[in-house]
Amino acid sequence: MANPAYPMARQCPMAPPPAYTTLRGQGPTKVDLPDGDWAWLLTSYDDVRQAMNDPRFSSDDTKMSRARTQLPPNENLNSFWRMDEPEHGRLRHMMMTEFTAHRIKEWRPRIQALVDELLDRLETLPRPVDLYSEFALALPTQVIAQLLGVPQKDYRQFAQQSRTILSLDRPEESWAAYYQMNDYLNRLMEEREREPADDLISRLIVDRVKTGELDREELLPMVRFILVSGYETTTSQIALSALTLMTNPEVRRQLIEEPERITAFVEESLRFWSVSQDNVLRVVDQDMEFSGATMKVGELVVLAVPAANHDERAFPDPERFDLDRGDNRHVAFGFGTHLCAGASLARREVEIAITSLLARFPEMRLAVGVDELTFRQKSLVYGLENLPVTW
Template sequence: MTGAMEIVELTDDFYQDPHATYRALRERGPLHRIRANGVVGWLIVDHEVAKQAFAEPAISKRIGSPEGQAVLAKNGAAELFNTAISDNMLFTDPPQHTRLRRLVAKAFAGPAIRDLQPRITAIADALLDDIGERTAVDLIDSYAFQLPTAVICELLGVPDADKADFRSWTAAVVNDSATLEERTAAGISYLTYLSKLIAERTDDPRDDLLSQLIIAKDHEDRLDEHELIAMLLLLLIAGHETTVNLIGNSVLELLRDPARAERLRTNPEAIPAYLEEILRCHGSLHVATVRYTTAPITLGGTDIDAGEFILISLAAANRDPARFTDPDRIDLERPESRHIAFGHGIHHCLGATLARVEGTIAISRLLTKFPDISLDGEFSDLTWRKSLLIHGLTNLPVRPAGPAESHPVSDADADRRPLLV
């Protein structure tokens, strides 16, 4: 039972080299009791057991429910979540999850996503033009953060005059080092603005994701305004964090291996395969968003009581040697790996396709523009965010080192180049 296994403390050293901890834990078994930042839970480090946990009906995601809140309080996480964050599709179970996903899935497969590639390319090029005017920049702040934020503005149809405010609110909402007051003020401004934007799009639909979500229906069922705002907040936080760190982690590995960077620059068709390996080997998340047991279960040969946190380590599962040959190595020729960086089963990330498109364009345009980009400093000086959820750098100082030949821009592309305010 839960009291029979010792609790493993995850110290600050864990965040700087998590895979050393994961390897040591995996040798002792598929799951372990851990404590991190005061939070206690069961950490799964095995690929097969992780997939079982994703599908286990006695494991719930309803952390906003009274039962979920009780589990948060019991395991030291009461202050980490609130209903404003948890009241969305990500933190629901069937049948509510089934209903919400069915309503929004068509919008995420529609023209608002499909036709966005030229705009993402134009946005990336504009950001890189600005970076090229500087000797050294923080690539996280100047590129990895700016690109998905601008793309979200495009998806929602945020007018140019409002983009500066929207980006400042976004920066505060997703900044885990901002004060509670700063995040609260930004969240209020953000939610107020979204309500206004929803009203405008309801009266005047356009070819953007927000309009598609407003009109999405299943027979007579639609998203109400509360559900729309919750969905947009999920898009902002979950989608944004995934893409920022996918870009940042991808660039870091290219800086470590200039030969691979040159290979991808001259053979951009290999970039999608590279990104899949980054997702598997250096993904944006340590663990999947929290779950808890609603009844006693047996998982990976271990009995677990009801009311326990279940933390599925995507990072550990995706380097499980029982599932992947030579799992710590980036292998562009690796056969279809079926990693679980975007989750598994009914909660597989709806934004996975968009994240892959953004990541592919971001890396392709960066390598074309700056073939000699280099780290501005020492790799040993880089630090990782102290988050059990997010696996991302605090910053990534680089020297563009001079652009390559100017990339050709067609007249059509020139017309689409964004004005970044």
């Protein structure tokens, strides 16, 4: 019997592919990939969480038998996210100094000021307004641009390049965008080498590259990863969280009456939407038995984050958006050593964005039906193309 085809399509935009529910009871499952090869697919919460932190599963791209669709042939991400220990820990530590609790606290007023400025502008625009481009996209891109030191005039340019790189159905365009972004970032880093500023790129150059801790060749993939991951997932999360408020009146009522529940809302939104839909890969690093499956060295493994976060054994009634889940141990940001370094910053951005949006526009509603919205299915990051709203 033929293996199921992967990636799997969502039948409802508000839920992961229904095939995950069927496959979950079968344990690790072989699935056929578009390139004619196959991979193991993990769909249960326990399997995905364990594999995220099991050293027998490697994150190293160079050990994989095929390149990722988003990369030109013979290219490798060379990002710490796609490395194993000890290199992963060495490079991650250098970046984590920018994402400590103290740093995030310092950024909070700047994020709030950006949000207020964007909401002020929303009030002046003719309705309906595209909340996606004018708010959900604009906020994270400006935050990450300020953090890295990317000129504000360029943020929409790199946002478009990032989205193209992450697409699953346009490889030639993805490769072109990949090279364009590399060229842009190399020029920016050369500028910071000549004239350091108060930004992350400058600090990495001065504190790490010039001291010999970080090779110049290692800096580009690190900055590129921060740039792409630092805005794309947060943009989708803000837009989909806003959509939740406009399609779930009870949740909106609860947040208006009890604004202190915003933390629970953010965590449940992260679990419910699980925007990192097809981008968590591992390769088997030693022959082993895992959850009833015999896995061999070199075999590719896909960790289905949406499937794990909708496992009914870990999250009862998973298709219900529930602010009372309590200990919401989702894996939207990963788990273990590869837990997303920017998770705290992303949480704060979503929290501030949604709290401020609800306070300013408590009656905001969709200007079109949900069935008229366009969702990005063929992308490593799930999300919306637009979000027309009025009030």
